[in-house]
């Protein structure tokens with residue numbers, strides 16, 4: 001079994017300490033940190049997702065796997081930050097109201113920090129008003145919303161609406177992402193950009209900031 005397969009297997013079992021060690025070993029042995037993320041950690045989480053859908057595992061197993069995923073990702077953080085061109089700008093990011101999923105949001109944050117962007121992390125279950133207030137008070141160029149539930153993705157439309165009501169719609173870009181969201185939804189609610197993964201979200205944010213300075 002390759003070290004990337006071992007990472008995936010142990011993540012699925014929720015063995016956070018082992019995942020952390022394996023991720024460090026993989027990087028030390030010269031495997032590109034982004035490959036460790038894409039071919040080790042993310043596939044492990046996908047298997048858990050499928051099993052969760054099919055009722056083969058339940059919330060506790062998913063939570064320990066999520067913890068292992070986050071610990072592995074933390075090891076990668078400094079390496080991902082070193083790579084890439086530095087950009088300047090400020091983003092506020094959060095998972096929308098009613099939604100507690102934060103693994104994808106944390107990855108997006110990490111990749112954006114890797115690009116040199118300053119990221120204000122509002123956490124999960126974030127009300128539309130909180131996104132707007134933060135963008136105003138902290139002079140953010142971008143509001144970044146994550147949603148993993150079909151029942152919460154609609155909150156993103158409220159963020160766009162509230163930004164217009166607050167008179168900041170032409171001053172901030174609104175980016176959206178998460179499994180149930182797509183390009184068509186982005187257009188429908190009038191957000192500025194949908195990206196399917198953390199790396200493309202970070203690229204798009206850096207481009208937006210570069211064009212706004």
Ligand code: B1M
Pocket residue numbers: 045046048049050052053059060062063066098099100101102103104105107108144145146147148149150151175176177178179180195196197198199201
């Ligand atoms: Co939940 N859950 N969950 N869950 N969970 C899903 C999302 C689900 C698809 C599982 C399923 O049934 N197949 C399903 C949603 C169904 C739907 O709405 N269509 C679901 C459900 C139903 C629920 C509960 C309602 C279950 C229950 O209680 N009955 C409940 C809801 C709680 C709540 O939020 N109010 C719930 C709870 C949980 C846990 C707490 C157990 C745990 C979350 C732990 C945590 O996040 N700390 C959990 C998990 C882990 C999942 C799955 C298994 C994995 C999600 C994940 O982290 N993926 C998920 C099944 C799945 O996705 N296959 C599932 C890995 C992550 C890296 O991917 O978040 O997609 P993702 O992020 C990607 C991209 O989407 C993108 O970049 C990331 C990396 O490349 N991206 C962005 C994300 N945000 C972005 C923002 C951007 C740009 C890109 O901004 C610009």
